[in-house]
Amino acid sequence: MGTALRALVQAVLLLVPITADAVDDPQTGVTALVNATVIDGTGNTPRGEAVVLVSGERIRAVGPRGEVVIPEGARVVDMSGKWIIPGLVDAHIHLFQSGGLYTRPDIIDLRSIRPYAAEVDWVKARLPMTLARYLASGVTAVLDVGGPFWTFEARERSKTMPHAPQLAVTGPLLSSSMPSELRVADPPILEVNAPAEARAAVRRVLAERPDLIKLWWIPEASRPLGEQSRWVRAAIEESHRPGVRVAVHATQLEVARAAARAGADVLVHSVEDRRVDDGFVRLLKERDVVYVTTLGVNQGYREVFEQRFKPTDLERRLGDAEVLATLDDLADLSLWKGAFWRRWSLRWPDPRIASWNLRRLHEAGITIAAGSDAGNIGTLHGPALHRELKRMAEAGLAPLAILEAASQGGARAMGRGSDLGTLEPGKRADLLVLDADPQSDIRHARHIYRGSGRRDPEP
Ligand SMILES: [Zn+2]
Secondary structure, three states: OOHHHHHHHHHOOOOOOOOHHHHOOOOOOEEEEEEEEEOOOOOOOOEEEEEEEEEOOEEEEEEEOOOOOOOOOOEEEEOOOOEEEEOEEEEEEOOOOOOOOOOOOOOOOOOOOOOHHHHHHHHHHOHHHHHHHHHHOOEEEEEEOOOOOHHHHHHHHHOOOOOOOEEEEOOOEEEOOOOHHHOOOOOOEEEOOOHHHHHHHHHHHHOOOOOOEEEEOOOOOOOOHHHHHHHHHHHHHHHHOOOOOEEEEOOOHHHHHHHHHOOOOEEEOOOOOOOOOHHHHHHHHHHOOEEEOOOOHHHHHHHHHOOOOOOOHHHHHHOOHHHHHHOOHHHHOOOOOOHHHHHHHHOOOOHHHHHHHHHHHHHOOOOEEOOOOEOEOOOOOOOHHHHHHHHHHHOOOOHHHHHHHHHHHHHHHHOOOOOOOOOOOOOEOOEEEEOOOOOOOHHHHHOEOOOOOOOOOOO
């Protein structure tokens, strides 16, 4: 299979009925998807009876049937009664975590049952399958915002895999908080406390050509925020020097504000502790900061820990069955209960605050990116993004705004806004054909057309 064909097959998710001869046709190599309603991901009004012209791995044209010239010899595929949207982007995942019960010993320590090294080896071995789950779920690009140095190798390997999304990675998180359970060879976190350490750590990561640098800012009660922000500011300066953008984990309003003031380009996670104020909104707007949602990840933990996690149909079909099976293991484990759960539930933020903040920031015109935080316990690689989209709808965002966040917004978070995320000429032909209208219900984005005679189940 030629590179162009492989890219196209990936682009349309295996399954729009396109044959090797049609695409590899040396005469044109062009495919025209005609008569669908096209939602281009820019927030523009959807266009009915449109044509999407794909050449190799790129979009050549998008427009009304009468305006787009279909070259002679092009393969024409009738998509009447269907919708075409950009491939989805999950702007917050962690490939070093499985999504299963044993993947966060710093949160629930079950290393006596499964050693952490065994968990990580298992995760690495499953990487090609894990990445394929994203494509099968309609997610054609992902941003890994924190993991060991081996995630850089994963990025290189993914380029040779037949079914992998576009993958951007940050490498290790920089943080002043280093859980002892994660002190392993090639840890996911590099500990930094002072500006000089932060600069040295950034330089170490920069050597691997990260797509972004990631800071995990967990505020310390013992030091004033202003003092802590010194290492954050130093890390951001050092990253910006060669032009590498910085994403900061900041879930409290004052930490998020300090991060934005220090120059953060992307705020990872919602602000969960308080409603955002006008000054914060202005700050994000002035600095053009991208805000990544992750509304669902806490709920995943909670449902697993309370032993009431129920996978959606999509998760049952496309999620990793072995990972899902671990989520039931707590039923047999008595050791974690009691003190552990009391400690955990005390920190539980009210999810309505994050939803309110998302709506406020969206209405103010801040760039929103959809992120699932997949890899965390109860948040499954691949299908989890669809859960997140549903939560965004529950928070009050309209389907088109959600799709924009899950395509153009995600591409901007990755720093790939000019290359992917919208259906425009010159961009990657990463697109999905849907059997149902996502404008009436965002859950219809799960109804991916995979070729004639196959339909996805109702949500
Ligand atoms: Zn995360």
